[in-house]
Amino acid sequence: MPDREELEMAAGHAGADLFGVADIARFDELAPEKHPRSIFPETRSVVVLGRRIPRGALRGVEEGTNFSNYRLYGCEWLDNQFTSLVTFRVCEFIEDAGWEACPLPNLPPEVPPMGVAVAEGRPAPNVMLDLDDAAVRAGVGEIGYCGLLLTPQFGTRQRIQVILTDADIEPTPMLDGPIDPRTPQFRDVCPFGAFVGETELSVCGKKMLVAEIDYGRCRTCKSGAMPNRMHPAGRPDRIAAHCGRTCLDLLEKEGRVANRFHVPLRKREAWLIRPELDLYDL
Numbered sequence: 001m002p003d004r005e006e007l008e009m010a011a012g013h014a015g016a017d018l019f020g021v022a023d024i025a026r027f028d029e030l031a032p033e034k035h036p037r038s039i040f041p042e043t044r045s046v047v048v049l050g051r052r053i054p055r056g057a058l059r060g061v062e063e064g065t066n067f068s069n070y071r072l073y074g075c076e077w078l079d080n081q082f083t084s085l086v087t088f089r090v091c092e093f094i095e096d097a098g099w100e101a102c103p104l105p106n107l108p109p110e111v112p113p114m115g116v117a118v119a120e121g122r123p124a125p126n127v128m129l130d131l132d133d134a135a136v137r138a139g140v141g142e143i144g145y146c147g148l149l150l151t152p153q154f155g156t157r158q159r160i161q162v163i164l165t166d167a168d169i170e171p172t173p174m175l176d177g178p179i180d181p182r183t184p185q186f187r188d189v190c191p192f193g194a195f196v197g198e199t200e201l202s203v204c205g206k207k208m209l210v211a212e213i214d215y216g217r218c219r220t221c222k223s224g225a226m227p228n229r230m231h232p233a234g235r236p237d238r239i240a241a242h243c244g245r246t247c248l249d250l251l252e253k254e255g256r257v258a259n260r261f262h263v264p265l266r267k268r269e270a271w272l273i274r275p276e277l278d279l280y281d282l
């Protein structure tokens with residue numbers, strides 16, 4: 001079976017910035033509709049791979065003058081091409097060692113089933129895994145109060161994909177947290193009232209206080225939030241939104257992100273265009 005260190009090195013050579021492994025037992029608490037073994041019944045390990053979103057890809061949105069470079073280098077090209085290629089290369093490495101490697105892109109877990117079950121007892125296709133949840137189980141990160149995946153390396157800035165494999169790979173320890181300290185400034189990053197409550201998430205025993213978010217508001221947010229590019233049922237992409245950028249800036253200023261810069265992300269007062277608040281008040 002592949003050694004975890006060798007696999008991590010191969011992933012690094014393929015371009016991965018983030019790497020973690022969960023053994024399948026860490027998914028025991030999930031329903032069949034969200035379980036890796038519903039896709040690949042012999043799964044023994046779940047490998048999570050990620051690439052950073054360059055901080056500069058957020059610059060145009062932070063200044064309010066260019067949204068395309070985030071859309072391409074932070075979303076579409078990064079996910080569909082650069083990260084996919086890393087995933088494919090790592091699949092090749094695993095399969096060269098004689099183990100099957102099932103690659104999964106980060107499709108929104110909110111998408112409802114699109115077909116009928118092929119047999120009694122099997123969930124209807126398509127089973128969609130929550131890859132942020134998988135990243136927590138694989139020790140790659142945590143879910144921040146703002147609802148985004150946070151990693152110690154890059155804070156909010158990454159795209160991740162997953163490989164299911166029948167190889168037994170030594171799991172990565174789950175992260176001791178928290179990355180985001182859940183202090184008032186981290187809990188107050190939405191100026192538009194979309195944080196409507198809070199709840200405690202528990203993932204494989206790891207507890208994380210997170211905001212309950214009214215995604216209807218986020219869908220009309222004009223602060224850099226983008227519609228889910230995979231499916232209309234998916235949550236909007238909020239990494240470049242005001243909340244995501246503010247969270248990243250706070251994490252960096254508190255020294256909670258390993259990838260350091262000589263200048264802060266937020267150099268000027270943040271611009272804001274309020275969504276149509278009257279729509280919310282109807």
Ligand code: SF4
Binds near residue numbers: 190193195217223
């Ligand atoms: S996307 Fe906009 S409305 Fe939603 S939480 Fe972020 S800042 Fe608030």
